[in-house]
Amino acid sequence: MLIRPLTLTDLPALQEFYNSLTEAVTCFFQPWPELTEEVLREHLTDGESGKNVVLGLVSAEGAVEGHGFMWNVDSDKPVLGIGLREHAQGQGWGRQLMEALLAEADAQSLPAVHLTVLKDNVRAVSLYESVDFECEGETKFREEGDSLCMVRRRAG
Numbered sequence: 310m311l312i313r314p315l316t317l318t319d320l321p322a323l324q325e326f327y328n329s330l331t332e333a334v335t336c337f338f339q340p341w342p343e344l345t346e347e348v349l350r351e352h353l354t355d356g357e358s359g360k361n362v363v364l365g366l367v368s369a370e371g372a373v374e375g376h377g378f379m380w381n382v383d384s385d386k387p388v389l390g391i392g393l394r395e396h397a398q399g400q401g402w403g404r405q406l407m408e409a410l411l412a413e414a415d416a417q418s419l420p421a422v423h424l425t426v427l428k429d430n431v432r433a434v435s436l437y438e439s440v441d442f443e444c445e446g447e448t449k450f451r452e453e454g455d456s457l458c459m460v461r462r463r464a465g
């Protein structure tokens with residue numbers, strides 16, 4: 310498997326990735342309220358222009374097995390998201406994808422990267438804390454106060 314930027318040519322594979330996600334994944338990872346081809350096209354277009362960072366964990370066959378991104382890196386609040394298909398989880402790929410995103414954040418000298426995570430997503434919270442994200446408050450994903458706002462500030 311390979312971690313690499315996704316481009317518009319990956320649109321069908323990214324659609325297939327999102328269409329294949331089981332409820333065990335989507336209960337934690339749902340970057341858009343409504344997922345359409347147009348939404349993904351804009352996301353990838355913004356990746357190509359540099360507004361977003363859009364990475365994929367891609368199999369030898371070209372299937373997207375995981376997706377990590379940072380939205381609006383040109384703003385004062387870049388937002389990070391990450392999700393893997395169930396069968397790709399628990400093998401270190403999430404950490405590698407996260408490290409690739411944070412390496413890009415540091416290469417672009419982003420002062421801070423933000424994310425939200427459901428409080429009961431123990432695995433994700435543990436990963437985020439291990440790469441220096443800190444809790445800075447609570448927010449709503451589905452219900453009031455069900456999620457944490459986390460921030461990772463650039464060292465130095």
Ligand SMILES: CC(C)(COP(=O)(O)OP(=O)(O)OC[C@H]1O[C@@H](n2cnc3c(N)ncnc32)[C@H](O)[C@@H]1OP(=O)(O)O)[C@@H](O)C(=O)NCCC(=O)NCCS
Pocket residue numbers: 333334337338391392393394397398399400401402403404405425426427430431432433435436439
């Ligand atoms: C959260 C997610 C991205 C982590 O990726 P992963 O490939 O499964 O995790 P990794 O194997 O890279 O493990 C990374 C870290 O997660 C934590 N972790 C893994 N399994 C864990 C478990 N069962 N319980 C607690 N923490 C766990 C550990 O801190 C681990 O660190 P280590 O490298 O020192 O072992 C992935 O599981 C996923 O996509 N989950 C569903 C979608 C989701 O929750 N996305 C995040 C939304 S905010």
